[in-house]
Amino acid sequence: MYLGTQVGARDxxxxxxxxxxxxxHISADPPGNPGNWSLQDLDRHRDKVESFGLILDMIQLPLPSQPIEKASYPDILLAGPDRDRQIDAVCRMIENCxxxxxxxxxxxxxxxxIPRTPHEPGRGGSLNASFRWDKADQHAVPGLAGVLSEDENWERIDYFLERVVPVATSNRVRLACHPHDPYxxxxxxxxxxxxxxxxxxxKFVMMRESPYHGLNFCQGSVGEMLDNPSEEIDDIIRWFGTRGKLFNVHYRNIRGGKLSFMETFPDEGDMDMVRSMKVYKEVGYRYMVMPDHVPAISGRDPDGVAFAFCYGYIAALLEALETSPT
Incomplete structure (x- = not known):
């Protein structure tokens, strides 16, 4: 395991x-529209990252976390008329990686x-992202996606996986899917x-099974699915970790659980992040551990400072685990 980041470099x-x-180690994207990235663009981007003594571990496919209305390749998830062409473009991107x-x-x-309700005050007056079902618009009308059943959702996902997983497998590129956030x-x-x-x-990681098909495992998002994250999370890490399905870890904590939670810094939420780090080590996880979704704090560079705190926290735990594994 090693420290990583997906924070976009401003300069x-x-x-x-x-x-x-x-x-x-970083996850970072080349400039420009992902749909236009060529092999030369990826090569230039990797060379630039490496010129700073960094390693480019990962990029983001043009299937981001924004609502479908803002998606670059919407027909993949909407089963629209351009779906096959967009999937072919993703396959070419995997080959170029x-x-x-x-x-x-x-x-x-x-x-x-990523549905959220209004921010709530956190430690020292920080503002923390939250989701409270009793404060959500429970009768929100469907958007561009329309009404989508569970069966249809699985059919669309399988259609995508059937085409991209063999390409990832033959090219030995790990595909790391983020959970839906929140439940x-x-x-x-x-x-x-x-x-x-x-x-x-x-179910997802067992579909079209391959050692190159797994998760961008967001511990915060998985905690948001649970009634008792503190007691449940470690066995869930073990289930996916022992099957080799963890390809990246978003090391994020929450206070609360299913349908009622607030995001926190890693050291102050309900999940025992020290214990969880030991479980990642136990299952042989061997890729990036990175912060994600930091609280909004005061100062001239609030995101930079908040993420720097998280980098230091993760680095210290990794060092302590290396020197004293138990």
Whole structure:
């Protein structure tokens, strides 16, 4: 395991800061529209990242976490007329990752984005993202995705996996899918989100089974699916980890659980992140551990400072685990 980040570099100084903070491994995208990335673009991007003493571990496929209305390749999830062409473009991107020496790509199969209710005060007056079902618009009308049943959602996911997983496997590029964040009741905004439960994620990684088909495992998002995250999370890590399905870890904590939670810094939520780190080690996890979704804090560079705290926290735990595994 090693420290990583997916924070987008605003300029070259951010790459220098990553190196200076010891964040050697990164997930970072080339500039421009992902649909237009060529092999030469990926090669130039990798060379630039490496020029700062960093390693490009992963990029994001053009299937991000935003609502489908903002998606670059919407027909993949909408089963629209351009679906096959868009899937072919993703397959070419996977092949180009292999040629450029980029070993992994993350992606989302997300139609309604990341629902949240208003921010809530956290430690020292920080503002923390939250989701409270009793404060949500429970009768929100469907968006562009329309009404999508569980069966239809699975059919669309399988159609995508059937085509991309063999390409990833033959090119030895790990595909890391992010869970749906958060769990929402069936039919919320018209969509039953099948990757918003642990059982759904288990079914997903067994579909079109391959050692190159797994998860961008967001511990925070999985905690949001659980009634008692503190007691349940470690066995879930073990289930996916022992099957080799963890390709990236978003090391994020929450306070609360299913349908009522607030995001926190990793050291102050309900999940025992020290214990979980030991479980990642136990199952032989061997890729990036990165922060995700930090609280909004004060100061001139609030995101930079908040993420720097998380980098230090993760680095210290990894060092302690290496020197004293138990």
């Amino acid at each position: 070259d100084d951010d790459y220098r800061v990553f190196a200076q903070l010891g964040v050697k 292999a040629k450029a020496g980029i070993p992994a790509a993350k992606y989302n199969l997300n139609l309604i984005g 929402t009741p069936p039919g919320y905004r018209g969509v039953t989100r099948v990757l918003g439960t642990v059982e759904g994620l288990k």
